[in-house]
Amino acid sequence: MNAAEILRGRRTCSTAVQKAAETKSAGPPSTNGKLMDECKKDGFIALGCLMLLLAFAGAALPLMPTTIFLILALWFFARSSPRLEAWLLGHPRFGPTLRAWREQGAVPFRAKMLACHGMCIGYTIFVVTLTPGVWLDMSVALFMIGSAIYVVTRPEPVQGAPSKESTKPSSHR
Structure with a gap:
């Protein structure tokens, strides 16, 4: 189906x-x-x-x-x-x-920048419109920073690079 x-x-x-x-x-x-x-x-x-x-x-x-x-x-x-x-x-x-x-496992540079800018804009809108308490503000900021670090540290795509599957050892004998 x-x-x-x-x-x-x-x-x-x-x-x-x-x-x-x-x-x-x-x-x-x-x-x-x-x-x-x-x-x-x-x-x-x-x-x-x-x-x-x-x-x-x-x-x-x-x-x-x-x-x-x-x-x-x-x-x-x-x-x-x-x-x-x-x-x-x-x-x-x-x-x-x-x-x-x-x-x-790669993220293009443009996508990284858009993601980080989007997180900054989202965080700014969150802080300005909701005026959260200090702990919520800090928690969201730490989450956004952690997410941005994860995104930025992903490698950029390489043209013609072998895929993850082709670099894994074969289980067939």
Whole structure:
């Protein structure tokens, strides 16, 4: 089952659960395992779509991140829908950044700067509009600084560099 079938309302996890309940028998273990796998796959597709919606909202709103939601959407799609995963990796706007992250654990310089600027703007808006107490202000500042340090210390993508998968020792003999 793919995402298009789910969106059109064809056999989904809930209908599979309903059918299992109607039979009033647990069925053989292989059926139960398959049902659980199907429900897990449907759940991952739904979570991937939610992450994608949050990423698109983050692209429009200055206080919400975009990239982390795209990375999470990619993670969920990789475990549930190869078609949606391929679409996201091949996307003209988001694909190159996601491929760099997946293959090299790298973040482009421009993305680093945008992330840090976004955190500064978000923190400024937080402090000015909410006038938080000292402890909340310091906690948020430390979280933002830690996040910025993490983002800035990621390597930048290298063209033609081997991916993580190709540098791992092969388990095949």
